[in-house]
Amino acid sequence: MADLAEQMDGFVVTVQGEEVTLQTAGALAQRLDLSPLQEFLNFITNPSVATILLTLGSVGLIAEIYNPGTFIPGTIGLISLLLGLYALGQLDANFAGLALVLLGILLFIAEAFTPTFGALALGGAASFIFGSALLFDAPGLAVPWVTILSMTALMGGFTLFAGGKALAAQRRPPITGREALIGSTATVRTLFDEQGRGSVHTAGEMWNATLADGSPLPAVGDRVTIEGRQGYTLVVRKA
Secondary structure, three states, rough: OOHHHHHHOOOOOOOOEEEEEEEOOOOOOOOOOOOHHHHHHHHHHHHHHHHHHHHHHHHHHHHHHHOOOHHHHHHHHHHHHHHHHHHHHOOOHHHHHHHHHHHHHHHHHHHHHOOOOOOHHHHHHHHHHHHHOOOOOOOOOOOOOOHHHHHHHHHHHHHHHHHHHHHHHHOOOOOHHHHHHHHOOEEEOOOOOOOOEEEEEOEEEEEEEEOOOOOOOOOOOOOEEEEEOOOOOEEEEEE
């Protein structure tokens, strides 16, 4: 550093339209370290880190949508998203690229609200990829393709996985209520009379029961299949 100062001594530079002669001979160099906050901000204002933060933020929000009430994924996601947007602002990101990235994120989130079997997620992936590629024009600032594609795959894969789980849960037969009894079996507890009325035990409860048309008369201890329910009376058939 001292050698550089000696070499620069006497150089003439223009500052705000005026020529200034540098007098650096014997100048002392002072090292200024970044504060922890400055170190952190310097870290996140990396194009790849900013893209990763946007992706993690989107995944967190999507996880909160599919599993509301925990607040942890949503909180972490929102913080990551805001940090990513801050970083892009400091890096002077291209407006069109940023708009495409945000559109991609919104399409992924929309897929969580209205499952379209991947249509919106596919559009979101395309928008996110093109937007990330257009974010920075300056050489050396472009987001690496491996980062773009891996983050897109993470976001798209998580969206489709969570959407598939949610759809499977919607199609799963109910485990409580009237529908849960139909199709299950019960054990006869009292003899059925000539009108086909008796009682059965199922799921830890005693129920009045009536025989379905054409069902043989079961004996005490026999297993019967529940075919329907009429108020507080089950319609059963000998298994």
